[in-house]
Amino acid sequence: MRKVGLGDSINGSILARTIFTLDNDVLLTAGTVLTSRVIKKLLDYGITEVYIEDEMSQGIAVPETIKEEILTMVKSQVKAMMTLPEIKTSVDVNKVTELIEKLLTEILKSDDVIINLSDIRSIDDYTFSHSVNVSIFSLITGITLDFSRESLKDLGIGSLLHDVGKVMIDKKLLDKPSVLTLSEYEEVKRHTFYGYDILRNSPGIGPMAHSIALYHHERVDGSGYPYSLKGRDIPLAARITAVADVYDALTTTRSYRKGMHPSHVIDYMYSLSDKHFDSRILKAFFQHIANYPIGTGVILNTGEKGIISEYNHVMPNRPVVRILFDAKGNKLSRYIERDLSRKPECRIVDVWDF
Ligand SMILES: [Fe+2]
Numbered sequence: 001m002r003k004v005g006l007g008d009s010i011n012g013s014i015l016a017r018t019i020f021t022l023d024n025d026v027l028l029t030a031g032t033v034l035t036s037r038v039i040k041k042l043l044d045y046g047i048t049e050v051y052i053e054d055e056m057s058q059g060i061a062v063p064e065t066i067k068e069e070i071l072t073m074v075k076s077q078v079k080a081m082m083t084l085p086e087i088k089t090s091v092d093v094n095k096v097t098e099l100i101e102k103l104l105t106e107i108l109k110s111d112d113v114i115i116n117l118s119d120i121r122s123i124d125d126y127t128f129s130h131s132v133n134v135s136i137f138s139l140i141t142g143i144t145l146d147f148s149r150e151s152l153k154d155l156g157i158g159s160l161l162h163d164v165g166k167v168m169i170d171k172k173l174l175d176k177p178s179v180l181t182l183s184e185y186e187e188v189k190r191h192t193f194y195g196y197d198i199l200r201n202s203p204g205i206g207p208m209a210h211s212i213a214l215y216h217h218e219r220v221d222g223s224g225y226p227y228s229l230k231g232r233d234i235p236l237a238a239r240i241t242a243v244a245d246v247y248d249a250l251t252t253t254r255s256y257r258k259g260m261h262p263s264h265v266i267d268y269m270y271s272l273s274d275k276h277f278d279s280r281i282l283k284a285f286f287q288h289i290a291n292y293p294i295g296t297g298v299i300l301n302t303g304e305k306g307i308i309s310e311y312n313h314v315m316p317n318r319p320v321v322r323i324l325f326d327a328k329g330n331k332l333s334r335y336i337e338r339d340l341s342r343k344p345e346c347r348i349v350d351v352w353d354f
Helices: 036-044 068-082 093-109 123-144 149-160 164-168 182-189 191-200 207-215 236-251 262-270 279-286
Strands: 002-005 026-028 049-053 297-300 305-310 320-325 331-339 348-351
Touching: 026 036, 068 093, 068 123, 093 123, 093 149, 123 149, 123 236, 123 279, 149 207, 149 236, 164 191, 182 191, 191 207, 207 236, 236 262, 236 279, 262 279, 262 348, 297 320, 305 331
Parallel strands: none
Antiparallel strands: 002 049, 297 305, 297 348, 305 320, 320 331
């Protein structure tokens, strides 16, 4: 199984994972042949990537940290909650707590906390998927940093609702594909205050969640907003959410740009260590993120090309690679599984979209 961009090149491939809509309906069942008509239907729906089963990726299993059904169910409930008219004044704490408990139980159950969110979603559902992903990433970081169960719950709620203030902002402004004018940007930035007000007005939602809504755009060097706070003046939970928020935003495909590959985002975010992001949090977070998710196409320094077939939890840059093409670009008649942890001279130099 591997994840590929949706297009004519995969015409005839078999869909490897069922695709759900955020209204909890099945859009397409695993096993369906991707004909040009089916591909068009998915593209019309705003889907840009799918998992396929093909000869090159045969036998490669992509693990699910959180079961697809649970993820879809939580996302659809977040969508239902965020589209209620009452959301502009307050949030139902019982509903949010229930969703966070579900996510937390799933995460704690998984012995493999290398995150590989299957992440097949419609571009139109970005807001809801993004909220849930940020919450999952924040919870995993909180677990790594030894947060208590009670604090994890508060961290989960706050990170899930970090952008709730955006419900007060004109949707056209939020979806604008071109650069915002200065005054438009000032208005978008106000979502931090709006969110803070909504959460303060929600009985049962605690101060950790309030501070996440207010401070998740602060940066440790003081270059963020709304108050240009620095370092530890920014509450820990907001520093965690900031990392999770940026990681998910950069890896996601939007209507106006393709998502960056995790390995590139990790390099980029590390380059901003102790500038935008708290270095301790980056380390805790990336400990659980697959920089080369299983099924990713990679190029080796030898010029050979292949796909990741197994993780290496101890040395994440040295996974097992299934070599499919030689240095001259010729397809091998039989692939070779190469364990990079046993081949120190061999390393990954880039990712490859195929
Ligand atoms: Fe935000």
